[in-house]
Structure formats: C-alpha cells, structure tokens
Amino acid sequence: MDDKGTLSDLDKRIIEAFVVFDHASSNTVDVREVGTIIRSLGCCPSEAEIQEILVAVEDEETSGSVRLDRFLLIVSHIIQERRLQPASPEKLLKAFLTLDRDGKGYLTKEFLSKIMMEEGEPFTHEELDEMMGAAIDGETGNIPYEYYINQLMVRSEL
Missing domain, CATH: 1.10.238.10 (EF-hand)
Known part of the structure; x- marks a missing residue:
C-alpha cells in the first residue's frame, strides 16, 4: 500500500x-x-x-x-525487484540451439521430453504436457523452437 x-x-x-x-x-x-x-x-x-x-x-x-x-x-x-522473471527470448533460443546440435531448427518430442524430465530441475508430467501441447507442430510432431518461442512471447504480452 x-x-x-x-x-x-x-x-x-x-x-x-x-x-x-x-x-x-x-x-x-x-x-x-x-x-x-x-x-x-x-x-x-x-x-x-x-x-x-x-x-x-x-x-x-x-x-x-x-x-x-x-x-x-x-x-x-x-x-x-524483477526477480523470478521468465527467460528472455534470446536466452531461450540459445538454450534450444545448444540442444539442437545438428542445426535442424527443431527438436523431437521424445528428445525434449527426456531432457525436461531427467536433466536439471525436472518438469512434472502436467507441466510437460502443457508445454508440449503448445510447442508441438501438429503436422510433423516435432518442436520448431523458434516458432514456439515466438508463441510464448505473444502469449506473455496478452
């Protein structure tokens, strides 16, 4: 107050x-x-x-x-104090590029799921399902990460 x-x-x-x-x-x-x-x-x-x-x-x-x-x-x-802020788009892209060693521009659902559940601070199944629901391309079944990052930025501005 x-x-x-x-x-x-x-x-x-x-x-x-x-x-x-x-x-x-x-x-x-x-x-x-x-x-x-x-x-x-x-x-x-x-x-x-x-x-x-x-x-x-x-x-x-x-x-x-x-x-x-x-x-x-x-x-x-x-x-x-602006603590606990989400990662910037640049930081997210850098993380995805690090995971995409072959430079394909996408990650597979299986690969990203494994990383998210086993590395660092693991996601819960609910968190993973929510993320995958927004990230997966319905046609290919893969995660085109630049598109996904753009979608995240649009949602955060709403």
Whole structure:
C-alpha cells in the first residue's frame, strides 16, 4: 500500500491470485499453493526459490499456512525487484540451439521430453504436457523452437 492506504495495481493482482486459493475466505492459503500462486503472477521460480519464499511467508503460529498480509508484503517486493522473471527470448533460443546440435531448427518430442524430465530441475508430467501441447507442430510432431518461442512471447504480452 502507498502512504494514502490505497492498493497498487500489483498488490491488487497479488491479492486476486491469492484469493483464488483461499477456499475458506480466511485470508490464508495452504503452503502447497504458494508456488502455483506465484507462477500465476507470471513469475518463474525454481523449487529452491519457492522453498526460500515459503520460509519467509509461512505463518509461524499456524504451520502449513500462509497469511495474505505476509504473502503480499514478500511477493510484492520480489516482483518489484524483477526477480523470478521468465527467460528472455534470446536466452531461450540459445538454450534450444545448444540442444539442437545438428542445426535442424527443431527438436523431437521424445528428445525434449527426456531432457525436461531427467536433466536439471525436472518438469512434472502436467507441466510437460502443457508445454508440449503448445510447442508441438501438429503436422510433423516435432518442436520448431523458434516458432514456439515466438508463441510464448505473444502469449506473455496478452
């Protein structure tokens, strides 16, 4: 809130996202919902970053829950600092080019699925299905990554 007691647009967005998971209308959510809420705000945290946020926001009196006031304070600050931002198109392209050793301009579904599930911080099956649904060319069954990156950028501007 600013010094006049009004909410910023960012604070309103955070509150709206939080309220979706506040099933009891008690201004609290289960700690297991925090990652989903933060991602719904356009942030891209790793699981380690989610754990750091949980340490900061978990209610000390009611373990396993997060209160709106604390969540709003911490998450608003994180977003204002531009932490947890998605990768730039240039960085995404560089990553895809690194994986496309033959310079074909696409990756196969099987290859990318294997990488996404076994390397680094693995995707969940749901995350992988969602990504593949948007990335796969219906005609070839492959992932033309430059087209996919462009689609991601168009969606993020909506």
